[in-house]
Amino acid sequence: MRKIIALLTIVILFVSCKEEVVNKPERLIEKDVMVDIMYDLSILEAIRNQNPASLDTFKINSRDYIFKKYKIDSAQFAKSNVYYASDYNEYKSMFEQISKRLEANTKSVDSLVKLQKKKKNPIIKKRAKQTKIGRDTIKLE
Structure with missing residues (x-):
């Protein structure tokens, strides 16, 4: 009798673990699109934190912009986000893709910044030479 109860308990545990914690919403946003949305949101949040005036100048609300871009509404986004977050491993893989x-993009921006600095340096050196010769009255430091 004990063996039967132990076996039934183990079977019930395995069956209960297969059950979804959160039901799939009607209008679930596809995983790839959800990754794109969360990526865009992270970029816009970074812009807002680094230079809030840039978004205010153009009167951009990051959430409204995302909702219009992907043709979704806030409820659809929230339900899809909760659904994906209910599966820890899936949500983690989504954030790894975003990361x-x-x-x-950070590497590409850094390389562009380095190129821009290289382009600016010859101009500064040329102006410094002109200053030493006396062609310019303002000295660069």
Whole structure:
């Protein structure tokens, strides 16, 4: 009798673990699109934190912009977000994808900044030479 109860308990545990914690919403946003949305939101949040005036100048509300861009509403986004967050491993993989994209963009921006600095340096050196010769009255430091 004890063996039967133990076996039934184990079977019930395995069956109960397969059950979804959150029901799938009617208008679920696809996983790839959800990753794109969360990526865009992270970029806009970074802009808002680094330079809030830039978004205010153009009167951009990051959430409204995202909802219009992806043709979704706030309820659809919230329900989809809760659904994906209920599966920890899936949600973690989504954030890893976002993180990889952000790192790739950071590298490309850094390389562009380095190129821009290289382009500016010859001009500064040329002006410094002109200052030494006396062609310019303002000295650069």
